[in-house]
Amino acid sequence: MPEVTTRTRTVSLPGGEVVLSWAEVTDTGRRREANQDAVLASYPLYVVADGMGGHIGGEIASASTIDRLRGVVEAGGVSPKTIEKAIGRAVKDIISHPETTDDGTGTTLTGVFLDATENPPHWVTLNIGDSRVYLLRDGEITQVTTDHSVVQELMASGRLSPEEAENHPYGNVITRAVGPSESVKPDYVRLDVVDGDRFVICSDGLTKELTDYGIRHFLDENRDPSDAVQAMLHAALENGGRDNVTIIVLDVARPSD
Template sequence: MRVGGASDAGRVRKQNEDAFWFDERLLIVADGMGGHAAGDVAANLALNAARAAIAAESPGTGSREEVVRRAIAAANLEVYQRASGDPRLYGMGTTLTLAWIVEGRAVVGHVGDSRAYHATRERLLQLTADHSVVAELVRSGGLRESEAQFHPYRNLLTRAIGTAPHVEADVTSVDLGPGEALLLCTDGLTAVLDDAEIHRTLMEERDPQACALRLVEMANARGGPDNITAVVAVMEGR
């Protein structure tokens, strides 16, 4: 497994409130929200809490899916307690998407609208469903996909880390074959690049660090209206 990541504030925002982390077994992205740099605090708190929770797990403590759920719950509680105890951080929150890779299988958990994708030579599969008002309207048939990009509530989340003492995470898993790729990214990327562009880039640029940088550069070339983060993992093989 080869992994790389990149992040940029974009062309509009002064501060980057995204956070990311990766090694050969764990990928994490978070997109913080909250005024006066509270979003940056939330994103990094969630990332570090989830990372520590997974590192502390020992064999036999439950299924991998349960481990990921516990890690996300720990991240949520960490952010919520900090926000509740500091008036300067009140109301802060973050998205959180992580992939824990064990023996060629990725267990993906998420809260919010930061996405995970699985790319094979033939297709790009979105592994996560956005927890946003607009995405739920699209799924229920109340809004067309073509209308979602310009909807006034497109950035309004229905679930986030740290805004309540408990949050429900979605968890799924996927087997990664030789040469296949995994992408975790914030909505600053997916708001301006379509699936075909993302898939083509993942297949053309096989070095994960160069691929992550290229995706961020492409989003900035489209105006970079938000913070942009991409973490790419590629399985060894053809």
């Protein structure tokens, strides 16, 4: 089990301080030879990328995307505009790399960032593909992002039930990715900054092995983010670990509330 630690940052915002606590973990799983996931958890941006395509192509795609986004964090000014510029640069990196092709090479990208430029400040979730952002608020867990997948489109059209989706043969086929085939922009969702919120940002290696109820169970049982990500990773591996598993747990506290 990888070593995991919880980091904390106090942010001064209009209306009072916000204390953020987070931890992240990534693991190859039990059936894959390499880990094609990549993760960035650095205030104010918390994202997961799940690569695909060839033996090494997916690893290059996810790493390139995360590296470009790390540059945005280091430069300051995380916004939809700077994120999309970084994605564009990552696509060029993927195209120019000698070990990638456009035959299925790409990566998902999902996560959240804190936008403190407006009053009131707010969270923004971003998503391309079928990695997910969940929010636990007031005891209820909600999937904030919408999967870009064949199965999700079939469910949305009423041609597939949630039960049928569990074992659908196209369960791994996504309809949008960061890659050389086309220019894509993330979907964005804006959320209030609320005391007690807990975000889970994860690749589908977690959601293949744990239901939404299971994710909530491990959040309820583990108040510390590092304990929560380790418990979820352990459960995912015990349930089969069929894919790479990457998880961020991000907690929000507003002491003045």
